[in-house]
Amino acid sequence: xxxxxxxxxxxxxxxxxxxxxxxxxxxxxxxxxALEDLTDEPITPDFMLEMLKEITPPKRWEHYRKHNDxxxxxxxxxxxxxxxxxxxxxxxxxxVLRQIPTKILTIEDLKLPPVLTQICDLKSGLSLVxxxxxxxxxxxxAAMIDYINDKYHKHIITIEDPIEFVHQxxxxxxxxxxxxxxxxxFARGLRGAMRSDPDxxxxxxxxxxxxxxxxxxxxxxGMLVFATLHTNxxxxxxxxxxxxxxxxxxxxxxxxxxxxLQSVVSQLxxxxxxxxxxxxxxxxLWSDGLPNTIREGQIANIRTIIExxxxxxxxxxxxxxxxxxAEGVISPMEAYMKASDxxxxxxxxxxxxxxx
Numbered sequence: 001x002x003x004x005x006x007x008x009x010x011x012x013x014x015x016x017x018x019x020x021x022x023x024x025x026x027x028x029x030x031x032x033x034a035l036e037d038l039t040d041e042p043i044t045p046d047f048m049l050e051m052l053k054e055i056t057p058p059k060r061w062e063h064y065r066k067h068n069d070x071x072x073x074x075x076x077x078x079x080x081x082x083x084x085x086x087x088x089x090x091x092x093x094x095x096v097l098r099q100i101p102t103k104i105l106t107i108e109d110l111k112l113p114p115v116l117t118q119i120c121d122l123k124s125g126l127s128l129v130x131x132x133x134x135x136x137x138x139x140x141x142a143a144m145i146d147y148i149n150d151k152y153h154k155h156i157i158t159i160e161d162p163i164e165f166v167h168q169x170x171x172x173x174x175x176x177x178x179x180x181x182x183x184x185x186f187a188r189g190l191r192g193a194m195r196s197d198p199d200x201x202x203x204x205x206x207x208x209x210x211x212x213x214x215x216x217x218x219x220x221x222g223m224l225v226f227a228t229l230h231t232n233x234x235x236x237x238x239x240x241x242x243x244x245x246x247x248x249x250x251x252x253x254x255x256x257x258x259x260x261l262q263s264v265v266s267q268l269x270x271x272x273x274x275x276x277x278x279x280x281x282x283x284x285l286w287s288d289g290l291p292n293t294i295r296e297g298q299i300a301n302i303r304t305i306i307e308x309x310x311x312x313x314x315x316x317x318x319x320x321x322x323x324x325x326a327e328g329v330i331s332p333m334e335a336y337m338k339a340s341d342x343x344x345x346x347x348x349x350x351x352x353x354x355x356x
Contacts, residue, residue, distance in 0.1 A: 004051045005076050007038055008097060012080060018134070019082075019097040022089070023048050033271060048093045052086060060180065072180070073100070073162040083164055098134075100164045107143045113281055115313030116140075116265065120147045125262035125286075126219040130231045135267045136279055137228045138164050138204075144226065145202060148172060155197060159189040160204035179204075190214040194221070203227040209244050216241075216253070219260035233317055233340065234264040234284035235302045238294060258294040262286045266317060268338050270330045278329060280338060282306070282317035318344065 004019075007027050011019050014036070016029035023045055026037040053061060055074045064070040068088040074097065075081045082097040107116055119127050129137045129144075142165035148154060154172040161179035168174075175196070183189030186203060187210040193201055194214075206212045206227045219225040231237040238257065245253045266282040284290075284306055293301045306314045318339050325335045325348065332348035339345040 001076070002051075002054050004055055004074075004097075005079075008076060008082060008099075009079065010038055012099065017099055019095075021048060021051070021095040021097075023091040023093065032275065033269075033277065045092055048095075052093060052095055055084070056086065063180070070180075071161050073164070073178075081164075081166075083162060101139070104142050104146045104165050104167065105139065107147055110139065110143055110279070112140060112143060112279070113283060113313070113315070115283060115285070116144060117147060118285070118313065119263045119265070120144050120151075122224055122262055124219065124222045124224050124260075126215065126225050126227070126257075126260045127263045127265075128227055128229055128237055128261075129265045129267065130229045130233075130237050131267040132230060132232065135269050137267060140265065140267060140279070141202060141226055141228065142167075145174075145200075148200065149174065154199040156200040156202065157193045157196060157198045158202040158204070159183065159186055159193060160202075161186070164204075186211040187214055190218065194218060198223055200224045200226070205229070206241075212241055212244050213253075216256045216260060220256055231266065232268070233266045233282050234306065235299050237264045237266065238299050238302065242297075242299075254295055254297060258291040261290070261294065268317065270321075270324065270338055271334050272329055273331055278324070280317060280320045280324060280330075281315065282320065283313060283315050285309070285312065285314055287312070287314075321345070 008019055011029040014029060014031050016031040018030040020028040021043060024042050026039045026042055028035045029038050060070055060072055064086050070086040072084050073081055074084045080102055081100040083100055084097045086095050129141050131137050145156060145167060149167055149170045149172045152172060156172050157175045159177050163176045163178045166176060177183055177189050179186055179189060183192060186207060201218055201223055203215055206215055206229055215225050215227055229237055229240060231240050241257060242250050242253055264284040268280045269277045270280050272278050284302060287305055287309055289305055306316050318341055321335045321339055324330045325332060336342060336345040336349060
């Protein structure tokens with residue numbers, strides 16, 4: 001067992017999700033959204049070096065020494081896998097390890113909106129799952145891929161950095177490729193995948209212009225493309241994609257996006273009353289008015305499309321927060337903190353509530 005594994009196991013025993021390592025600080029774990037100390041003594045540079053070098057493959061360690069940043073997966077056999085990010089900050093080496101659940105939960109297990117199965121039934125186009133870091137995007141996508149794997153005979157290629165959920169072949173054939181091991185970049189991995197006759201592509205993250213361009217191209221060619229972005233709602237997601245391109249290309253990109261965008265599922269994690277966390281969603285689906293709205297650059301009108309199609313499975317983030325608040329699932333303060341229109345939710349707070 002590696003040195004770091006004892007702290008990862010303690011984190012799991014506490015119900016934690018992330019292990020934080022920084023020189024000069026105690027080892028910390030994120031438990032129910034808050035950081036807790038696992039040790040009393042701060043980490044020394046020598047101990048940090050020993051812990052990190054032990055779990056990093058030699059070639060990847062050389063990459064880290066050269067570039068000061070590295071992502072890979074670390075596994076404790078029969079316990080759990082962890083998405084590992086090595087970095088370097090003012091104090092020296094640092095790392096964050098996030099648990100990747102070994103069991104792939106279903107859409108029903110996660111209590112995700114049932115409309116997500118309709119997205120899984122699509123045959124082509126671009127479907128995005130968005131949200132901040134740690135909001136459960138990968139878990140949601142894994143549940144959607146698992147649904148497809150159960151129901152359809154498809155060739156599915158995933159391109160991730162690192163590989164997170166490992167799917168077993170059921171009715172579909174899954175090919176997992178990791179950036180840094182099986183391909184030097186997302187863009188190069190995508191080009192290779194385009195020649196491999198895929199039905200479905202999963203892109204771990206659309207990080208750069210070239211990856212976004214290739215994702216749109218694949219979706220336009222008739223593949224079903226799933227990908228993630230770090231945006232909080234549907235209008236910002238569309239804006240982020242378009243704004244990634246130079247001004248002279250944006251009209252063409254709006255046209256491509258208008259023709260292939262099928263859905264945007266934005267996700268935030270909220271603290272539940274009584275403990276635990278629950279996902280809140282904003283869902284945009286294809287509708288008759290969406291392509292023209294994107295093509296003409298009227299992105300603000302996406303909010304109207306969502307509000308006027310609630311009966312077809314769409315919902316806004318604030319609307320979903322209101323529902324959870326009415327059901328007593330989350331507190332008024334949690335709803336206020338996560339809401340876009342905070343004035344609307346301020347009425348739910350008591351007059352004596354201090355808002356920081």
